[in-house]
Structure formats: C-alpha cells, structure tokens
Amino acid sequence: MNYLSTRGHADRKRFCEILLEGLAPDGGLYLPETYPQVDTATLAKWRTLPYNELAFEILSLYIDDIPAADLKAICAKTYTAEVFGTDEIVPLRELEDGVYLEALSNGPTLAFKDMAMQLLGNLFEYELARRGAELNILGATSGDTGSAAEYAMRGKKGVRVFMTSPDGRMSPFQQAQMFSLQDANIHNIAITGVFDDCQDIVKAVSNDLAFKRKYRIGTVNSINWARLLAQVVYYFAGYFQATASNDKPVSFTVPSGNFGNVCAGHVARMMGLPIQTLVVATNENDVLDEFFRTGVYRVRAAVDTHETSSPSMDISKASNFERFVFDLVGRDPAKLRQLFVDDLGLTGSFDLSADPAFKQAAERFGFRSGRSTHADRLAMIRDTEKRFATLIDPHTADGLKAAREQLTPGVPMVVLETALPIKFAATVVEALGEEPARPKKFEGIEALPKRVVQLPADAEAVKAYIAQHCD
Numbered sequence: 448m449n450y451l452s453t454r455g456h457a458d459r460k461r462f463c464e465i466l467l468e469g470l471a472p473d474g475g476l477y478l479p480e481t482y483p484q485v486d487t488a489t490l491a492k493w494r495t496l497p498y499n500e501l502a503f504e505i506l507s508l509y510i511d512d513i514p515a516a517d518l519k520a521i522c523a524k525t526y527t528a529e530v531f532g533t534d535e536i537v538p539l540r541e542l543e544d545g546v547y548l549e550a551l552s553n554g555p556t557l558a559f560k561d562m563a564m565q566l567l568g569n570l571f572e573y574e575l576a577r578r579g580a581e582l583n584i585l586g587a588t589s590g591d592t593g594s595a596a597e598y599a600m601r602g603k604k605g606v607r608v609f610m611t612s613p614d615g616r617m618s619p620f621q622q623a624q625m626f627s628l629q630d631a632n633i634h635n636i637a638i639t640g641v642f643d644d645c646q647d648i649v650k651a652v653s654n655d656l657a658f659k660r661k662y663r664i665g666t667v668n669s670i671n672w673a674r675l676l677a678q679v680v681y682y683f684a685g686y687f688q689a690t691a692s693n694d695k696p697v698s699f700t701v702p703s704g705n706f707g708n709v710c711a712g713h714v715a716r717m718m719g720l721p722i723q724t725l726v727v728a729t730n731e732n733d734v735l736d737e738f739f740r741t742g743v744y745r746v747r748a749a750v751d752t753h754e755t756s757s758p759s760m761d762i763s764k765a766s767n768f769e770r771f772v773f774d775l776v777g778r779d780p781a782k783l784r785q786l787f788v789d790d791l792g793l794t795g796s797f798d799l800s801a802d803p804a805f806k807q808a809a810e811r812f813g814f815r816s817g818r819s820t821h822a823d824r825l826a827m828i829r830d831t832e833k834r835f836a837t838l839i840d841p842h843t844a845d846g847l848k849a850a851r852e853q854l855t856p857g858v859p860m861v862v863l864e865t866a867l868p869i870k871f872a873a874t875v876v877e878a879l880g881e882e883p884a885r886p887k888k889f890e891g892i893e894a895l896p897k898r899v900v901q902l903p904a905d906a907e908a909v910k911a912y913i914a915q916h917c918d
C-alpha cells in the first residue's frame with residue numbers, strides 16, 4: 448500500500464514512513480492511494496473475530512512494511528480487556544428501539560482517543576526500536592488529547608512526551624489524570640496562558656527546523672494517519688454488533704471536532720462496510736454543520752470559537768476535513784489546492800454550494816449533520832438518564848441530539864460514545880444535580896502528587912526545557 452498527499456506531491460510513501468510524520472512535504476494530508484475493498488465473504492469471516500484480530504485484519508490491508516506476526520502481536524498487546532475494560536473492547540448497548548451507544552471510552556483516560564493512541568504508542572515503540580531512533584513528542588492539549596498521548600507513551604522506550612497545557616484551565620480531573628503520572632519520559636508543562644498560546648509554542652518550535660532535527664521533535668496530532676486507521680476498526684466492530692447479517696445497513700452519528708473520528712467512518716464506508724448515513728454532530732462551533740448544510744466551509748477566528756460544555760469539539764477549523772474533501776472533489780489535487788490553499792488562504796473560506804461535487808457529500812458519501820446547544824445537551828443528558836437510566840457525557844449528548852434528527856425506520860443508528868461523564872462532571876451535575884460515578888482506578892487521583900512544571904508562554908523557554916531533558 449502506498450500513500451499520497453492530498454495536495455499532489457509526487458512522492459509515494461509506505462506506512463512506516465508516514466507513521467512518525469505529520470503533514471506531507473507540500474502541506475497536504477496523507478491518504479492511501481486506494482481504499483481496499485471488503486466483500487461480503489470477508490465481512491462474514493470478520494464478524495466473529497475478537498477485536499484485536501479484527502484490528503489486525505483491517506490494519507494489514509494498509510500496512511505492508513511490518514511483518515504480519517509483529518503486527519498481530521502489536522494488536523494483541525494493545526486491545527486487551529485489561530486496558531479497555533471488556534472483552535468486546537467497544538461494547539454496544541441499546542438505548543431504545545434502533546438507537547445504540549457504542550462505548551469507545553473505557554480505555555485508560557476515559558475518552559475515545561485511547562482507541563487510537565494506545566495503538567500508536569505500541570507502533571512508535573516498535574518502529575523506533577527497529578530504527579534505533581528516538582522521538583520527542585511535543586504537543587498542546589486542552590484535555591483529552593494530551594492525557595491519551597501520555598497514557599499511551601508512558602514508559603515506552605525511545606519516546607519522550609513534552610505536553611503543554613494552559614495553566615489552571617483544564618478540569619481538576621483532567622489535570623489530575625495527566626499530572627499524577629510519575630513516568631520519567633512524561634513531561635507536563637503548564638503554560639501561563641490559554642490553549643492558543645500552547646499551540647503557538649508548538650508551531651514555533653516545529654518551525655525551528657534546526658531545533659526540530661537536533662531534538663527529533665514529533666507530534667501525535669489528529670492528522671496522523673495511523674490514528675485515523677485505528678479508528679476504522681470500531682466502525683466494523685459496531686456494525687457487527689448492531690446487525691445479525693452483513694446485508695443490513697447501519698448509520699453512525701459522530702460527535703465531531705477535527706473530523707478525525709468521522710473521517711474513519713468515511714474510510715470504513717469507502718471500503719464497503721454497509722454504512723447508510725454518517726451524521727456529523729457539532730456543538731455551537733458549527734463549521735462542519737454549516738458546510739454539510741450549505742456547501743460553504745468558513746473557518747472561524749480564535750475569538751469566534753466558543754468555549755462550550757463539550758470542549759473537545761471546540762474547534763475553529765477541522766484539521767482532517769481536507770481528507771474527505773479530497774475524495775469529494777474526485778481526488779483532484781489541483782482542485783483541492785484551489786480550495787485549501789488559494790480560497791482558504793485568501794478569504795478564510797471556500798464555497799462549493801454551486802459545485803456538483805457538493806451534492807455528492809449527501810448522495811454518494813452519505814453525510815448528514817446536526818448541531819446542539821448547551822441547553823440541548825443538558826436536556827439530552829436528563830432525558831437519557833430518566834428514560835434509560837444511562838448517564839452520558841456532553842459530547843455523547845451532542846451526538847444523540849443529532850442522531851435523533853436523522854433516524855430512518857429499520858436502520859440501526861449507532862451513536863459513538865466519545866467520553867465518560869466523569870470527565871465532564873460539572874456539566875453532568877448541572878443537568879442532574881448529581882456527581883457521575885467514578886471508575887475505581889480514578890478514586891482520589893486529585894490528591895496524588897503532581898509532576899508538572901510551570902513555564903511562561905514563550906517558545907524559547909520551552910525549547911530550553913526540552914534541551915535540558917533530552918539526555
């Protein structure tokens with residue numbers, strides 16, 4: 448399998464070459480040259496496989512530069528009941544007739560990012576050992592990504608994590624999750640500033656090419672293809688649980704921010720998984736909902752990005768969206784560049800409303816969208832508790848709200864549960880007046896010793912800290 452850049456660069460790369468990379472050299476995103484097709488005989492074979500073996504089968508179609516036995520061992524080591532809480536790994540539960548929740552948030556940090564990040568940690572360790580190389584991961588987080596990355600990379604040979612976060616701005620639970628890690632290869636850096644300052648620092652350090660090379664700086668952000676690929680697996684696993692045979696369509700609703708999760712659903716659908724509809728759920732930060740309704744993609748300025756009660760979906764632009772648009776415009780890199788380089792670069796938006804391609808988003812690719820407000824989320828949390836005795840988090844509530852608007856009789860609707868309520872306890876308390884249950888392993892974590900340094904919002908200070916901790 449070869450990978451290409453959405454922006455038309457001539458190079459073709461193999462999986463392990465792009466594993467440790469971010470953007471392609473021309474600023475594009477990597478995609479496989481073709482989507483492997485899965486026929487009904489293959490689906491029938493896969494239906495009964497345990498999750499780790501299903502993951503191996505799907506990954507094998509995209510990875511041909513890791514020996515099969517090694518890849519199989521990596522999948523087996525990653526997707527265990529011990530790490531993810533159940534044998535199913537992503538158990539499905541029915542809320543009411545035809546509406547399901549697929550639990551993606553029973554991993555170490557209680558959000559769906561563990562599904563991909565845990566695999567990434569093992570792939571990184573494997574590939575770095577093979578190359579005899581080291582990697583220093585520099586990241587910025589407002590919560591879920593940073594903790595998922597740290598829990599995936601802790602104790603891994605050849606990897607250090609330097610994770611910046613805005614000082615005092617994460618929830619106490621999120622802070623405790625990250626700062627209580629005592630592993631020597633994990634560095635928490637609390638920046639005096641806001642999340643944007645952290646992101647600016649990461650950008651500034653990454654733009655210093657000499658520093659980047661010398662200290663082997665890498666990232667684990669959501670455009671990483673391996674993360675997206677890992678997420679394809681649970682669409683298959685969800686499909687098999689929601690159906691008794693492989694001729695039945697299923698729809699999915701996905702609480703969305705950077706479009707990574709739902710883009711994995713798009714890939715599963717392109718492979719031939721019988722997905723009828725992919726519903727993109729957004730909160731008040733509705734760039735994606737606006738696109739699917741109108742054909743206009745208009746990125747927001749930082750000041751126009753709302754701080755909401757589903758904060759992991761608070762984005763101003765969706766970093767994985769370019770992957771889907773590449774397919775939407777018939778994989779024409781010139782057209783893609785016109786939209787993402789020329790139009791977005793000049794005006795901050797592009798408009799496909801009059802382009803025949805836009806209609807394809809719904810008709811050929813099955814996309815729909817929805818949007819929720821804070822009041823919607825509270826109502827959804829209350830309703831779900833009252834009628835089904837089930838507690839959901841505000842991101843999953845975004846999803847359930849959008850899902851209810853797109854139901855088709857006879858077609859199961861699977862809503863992806865992207866976090867557990869305990870991670871966003873304040874909103875759950877606001878909705879229900881009670882604190883959500885806390886898994887045993889997280890009891891009392893706020894009282895544990897914290898391992899974190901405070902640094903000013905200054906890239907030079909962060910560089911100096913990295914240099915000091917790299918020997």
Ligand SMILES: *Cc1c(COP(=O)(O)O)cnc(C)c1O
Pocket residue numbers: 558559560591592669702703704705706707708709759760842865866
């Ligand atoms: C990251 C995240 C999302 C958004 O996922 P994308 O892949 O960025 O679209 C939704 N919910 C939760 C809880 C998250 O952590």
